Amino acid sequence: MSSRHVLRPGAVAGADRTALLAAHRTYASEFGWPVALNGDSVDLFLDGAVRAVEVRAGFACEVAGLLWASAPLGPVLSLPGESKLLWVFLVAPDGDGVGPAVPPGVRLLSSRHTVPLPPSRVRGGEVGWVNRPDPAQPRLPGLRTVFTAARVAQRPHRW
Numbered sequence: 001m002s003s004r005h006v007l008r009p010g011a012v013a014g015a016d017r018t019a020l021l022a023a024h025r026t027y028a029s030e031f032g033w034p035v036a037l038n039g040d041s042v043d044l045f046l047d048g049a050v051r052a053v054e055v056r057a058g059f060a061c062e063v064a065g066l067l068w069a070s071a072p073l074g075p076v077l078s079l080p081g082e083s084k085l086l087w088v089f090l091v092a093p094d095g096d097g098v099g100p101a102v103p104p105g106v107r108l109l110s111s112r113h114t115v116p117l118p119p120s121r122v123r124g125g126e127v128g129w130v131n132r133p134d135p136a137q138p139r140l141p142g143l144r145t146v147f148t149a150a151r152v153a154q155r156p157h158r159w
Contacts, residue, residue, distance in 0.1 A: 088115055
């Protein structure tokens with residue numbers, strides 16, 4: 001597994017070590033996520049149980065709204081970048097092993113990636129939650145569900 005981040009490799013100094021350790025423990029124990037401390041970052045390794053879908057923030061708002069209306073939204077990260085804000089939807093892979101076609105405007109992150117989790121800092125700023133994970137609802141939305149919401153959000157609205 002590579003430690004390549006979604007944005008740019010390498011975190012920046014500034015994250016509180018105590019907060020990083022507490023977050024690492026929480027993500028591993030409460031959610032069972034494969035995480036590791038990497039300097040000033042808590043990194044989520046994308047594997048067979050957790051996948052990630054990256055979407056530009058403006059379009060991601062529409063996708064999130066559709067998911068919220070029809071299914072549990074699940075955890076969504078806000079990743080600052082040098083020129084754009086990205087949202088990352090954490091999803092469960094679909095069980096049949098055959099992935100759906102990736103809709104335009106979204107990027108499915110492969111298992112070669114890691115995703116920094118709060119309270120990590122990346123070069124564009126601090127990683128945050130748009131929608132925090134909920135220990136009472138640990139199940140992630142399915143990959144197909146998020147892709148379907150992205151396809152619907154791309155359709156022209158007829159008012």
